[in-house]
Amino acid sequence: MACPYPPITDYALIGDGRTAALVSRTGSLDWLCLPRFDADPVFSRILDADLGGSWTIVPEDIVRIHRAYRPHTNVLDTTFTTATGQLRLTDFFPALHEHQKPAFPLAQTLLLRRLRCLSGRVAITVTIRLRPRYGRQTPELRSFAGHWYQYGWGHSQAILFASRPLERRGALLHGTFVLEAGQSADFALAYADEAPVELPVPQLFDTFERLTVDYWTEWVLRCSYTGPYRQAVERSALVLKLLTYAPSGAIVAAPTTSLPEWPGGPRNWDYRYCWLRDAAFTVRSLLGLGYHEEADAFVDWILHATRLTQPELHVLYTVYGEPDIPERLLVDLDGYRSSRPVRVGNAAARQFQLDVYGEVIDALARYRLFGRPLDREVYRFLRGLAEVIVRRWREPDDGIWEVRSGRVHHVHSKVMALVGLRHLERLAILDGVRLPLERYRRAAEEIERWLVTYGVDPVRNAFVATPGGAPDAALLWVALQDVFLSPEHPWVIGTVEAIQRELAHQELVFRYHRNDGLAGPEGAFVICSFWLVEALARLGRLDQAHEHFARLLTRASDLGLYAEEIDPRTGEHLGNFPQAFSHIGLISAALALEEASAPSTSLRLAAD
Incomplete structure (x- = not known):
């Protein structure tokens, strides 16, 4: 049958x-x-x-x-x-x-x-x-x-x-x-x-x-990318446009709910909402492709969506910026391939994820460096985010992967908090805005000391997910930012190599190997796999980066679409489909490969 x-x-x-x-x-x-x-x-x-x-x-x-x-x-x-x-x-x-x-x-x-x-x-x-x-x-x-x-x-x-x-x-x-x-x-x-x-x-x-x-x-003619991966980049841009809610400029994570991260398993989430975490990569991708109007609309949505909760941020919002997204189970539905429960809404909206504050600041910093102006109201918003970081960075949080096993001290979250404060200092100097920079510098120095003391495994010579823990693919971000450590730093190189060694299956990368409060396995994460391409490019390992990227392109569906995850053994796509984050990762990796091949490009874009 x-x-x-x-x-x-x-x-x-x-x-x-x-x-x-x-x-x-x-x-x-x-x-x-x-x-x-x-x-x-x-x-x-x-x-x-x-x-x-x-x-x-x-x-x-x-x-x-x-x-x-x-x-x-x-x-x-x-x-x-x-x-x-x-x-x-x-x-x-x-x-x-x-x-x-x-x-x-x-x-x-x-x-x-x-x-x-x-x-x-x-x-x-x-x-x-x-x-x-x-x-x-x-x-x-x-x-x-x-x-x-x-x-x-x-x-x-x-x-x-x-x-x-x-x-x-x-x-x-x-x-x-x-x-x-x-x-x-x-x-x-x-x-x-x-x-x-x-x-x-x-x-x-x-x-x-x-x-x-x-x-x-x-x-499509407005797309300014002319590199060797034009066809894949173009299709990913078209997917992002389809996932953009035109009246508000919001971009949903996926158009579906409860497509499982493993058939028959419980990791079935509703992704028909907008995650602030996606902000930095989304802004970079849209601006890098020349879609300034779409980037403007997305930034406007961020400012609109957060107006009722700022300076505190929710993890996700509806396309109209509503923060209340209760999760409920539809127990009478079979679920895709009998994968229960079927969920509507997402309880992650109420989690505390410290990294989001740094990622939103990062998004607006990238926006400004592409020549888009930030007004006084935006700086007031940014100052509020920085104050939350200063006040709450010592707290455990739920982390980027929205695990349901309780709050712990996530190293990636502290890295992104540090990135946010450093970006804000740069922006204040760039635009001559008066901010309590000494307060931010002291907090940034404290976060850096914490990272050096608790976030690095001396045996691996690499950052780990939690103090004393194992690698986490989110820590590829230490190679993707430019305000903490340089790509030549031994800990950055060690982190990328540890993730390749312990989490990668050829070109595919798993998020982590640890208990996250849910039963059953999951596939390799597509966005993490594209992050690895970008990290390798930033480390100057271009041949390996291009090889990984070319292999990832063969993993797409016949129409060039990606889900959230892929089973490395079978090639089966898993999770909600198609996934905006996966396609944003593809675009960002293609742009990183182009910039690494012609370093002057990134400088020119920042100056334009």
């Missing part, structure tokens, strides 16, 4: 800057939240093959399947070769420039699925099972005007257009038809929170497809 859950790399991502859908290799749309990333899904088959809804488009007698994004776009083409012909399925959300939108009637959310028979004749079966609230609610369904069907649940409604007739079977729509060479069929799902929903206009579908291809092609 075939497994009802395909590998997660069988999925492609499409979206509209508010939500995103996952489409399988076989044409099944198995995940879509409405109206935004962290809302309840209307299709959630990836979490329960029986209860969750899906939208399948299945040709008969499939012989071969080929899929690809249109060049330089997020428009997905899946080509089915069958025993009797060839069929192309095109999936996308229309993407229009703001000045174009007033000219077209466009629903709050519009998803288009277009079929065209390329040769011969193909029989197709379409089944639409829309099931809101993780499959636990059956919507009302009625048809009108021949080709339109209306779903209703709560205060929400959706309109489905089908150019081929579908039969109603309760709340399920089903149809079988044949397309011959040159013939086509169109389907569209339009959604709005409140009635009325703008009806899809089939006469505009060709225009929407053309404008969407133009939109993405023009956006």
Whole structure:
């Protein structure tokens, strides 16, 4: 019996800057939240093959399947070769420039699925099972005007257009038809929170497809990276754009919840939120690729999201900057490959992670060094973060990996606290801002003494996760910053080599090998693997860095997408998918390789 859950790399991502859908290799749309990333899904088959809804488009007698994004776009083409012909399925959300939108009637959310028979004749079966609230609610369904069907649940409604007739079977729509060479069929799902929903206009579908291809092609042309890894960098940038919530500029960690870090295990988290930890790498990646508007929007979101909690920071926020994200379990769902529990919300929002303060300061320092101004209000915010570091750096914390085994003194957290204070001193001198620098210097010196005394294992000649502990891949950060130790320092070299020796499996790197309060294994972390590439580049080991990077590129899905983790033995991707942090790591590593090959580049960028 075939497994009802395909590998997660069988999925492609499409979206509209508010939500995103996952489409399988076989044409099944198995995940879509409405109206935004962290809302309840209307299709959630990836979490329960029986209860969750899906939208399948299945040709008969499939012989071969080929899929690809249109060049330089997020428009997905899946080509089915069958025993009797060839069929192309095109999936996308229309993407229009703001000045174009007033000219077209466009629903709050519009998803288009277009079929065209390329040769011969193909029989197709379409089944639409829309099931809101993780499959636990059956919507009302009625048809009108021949080709339109209306779903209703709560205060929400959706309109489905089908150019081929579908039969109603309760709340399920089903149809079988044949397309011959040159013939086509169109389907569209339009959604709005409140009635009325703008009806899809089939006469505009060709225009929407053309404008969407133009939109993405023009956006990609803004990418300033011209190095040898352009194709991978471009796809990662397109993924980040899809994971950006356009109204606020926030970037969600992933569009999914509870895809397991190991099949059948409990490490199943909701990643449809925005982590401040991602800030430094995100800002660097966006600015390094020339996407200044997106970087500006993301920094604005950071300042907006933290307005109610500053100077204290939460670890994560919603796309609108809400800090309260309670975690609950959906015990009635099977979970992907029976991986329970299925979680909604994330309790890590309430953890204390000292490193976040340094990472946000680091993000704004990088932003300033790329020539973006920081005003008085931003400096007031930064001063507040520094005061928290000065006041709380001696406390144990929950750490970068959000373990649920209790607070301890994490060496990485102290490193990032030190990095934050050092950056703020540089910024104050650069912009002539009056800050209590002596207070920050004293705290920085105390943190450095703590790190030297407790954070280094003299046998390994390397930093370790906790005093007396083992290596942690997060400590690659000691090689990725430039305000603590230089890449030539023996402890930096020793740390990188210890991580390679004890946590790496060829080019893949595990986070740690220690008890973290949860049962079961996990895969190697993709972001840590890209951090190793960057660390090797900073150590001047360019041949090894390029070799590792090239191998990591072969680990991507056929569409160039990465999950959070990879099993080194099988190559299976694990965790929520696709993962923004993984793609940010790819971009940052590519930029680091480019800078290491031409050191003047980084100096020029900092001066521009």
